[in-house]
Amino acid sequence: MSNFVKLTSQSELPPEGEAREFPLGDKVICVANVNGTVSAMDNVCLHRGGPLGQGVIEGDKLVCPWHGWQYDPRTGEAAHNPAAKVAVYPLKVENGDVGPWQIVPGWIEESGSW
Numbered sequence: 001m002s003n004f005v006k007l008t009s010q011s012e013l014p015p016e017g018e019a020r021e022f023p024l025g026d027k028v029i030c031v032a033n034v035n036g037t038v039s040a041m042d043n044v045c046l047h048r049g050g051p052l053g054q055g056v057i058e059g060d061k062l063v064c065p066w067h068g069w070q071y072d073p074r075t076g077e078a079a080h081n082p083a084a085k086v087a088v089y090p091l092k093v094e095n096g097d098v099g100p101w102q103i104v105p106g107w108i109e110e111s112g113s114w
């Protein structure tokens, strides 16, 4: 069973220095492009649930649009407290489709969410 789930197309990925939100099941994933490196992480800020994919990139950090917490999109760690960490999802490209590949196979189908 393939563990590849399409999140979006390569052509829809955010350009360098931007982030975007993509729905996946009943979840939303934040995809950020930092200096040409595209990575995916949970979209919900650990502070008060701000939508990280609507944030801006400053340097190598994604800044939450609500109160400015900064995250490293490659690790999901908050800059001021590495113990505060959102889940990150390694991305894979298959035939122009982009998706996270290290998820539990069948999880979305069985539970409806991650």
Ligand code: FES
Pocket (backbone or CB within 6 Å): 045, 046, 047, 048, 049, 050, 064, 065, 066, 067, 068, 069
């Ligand atoms: S909700 Fe993200 S910094 Fe407050």
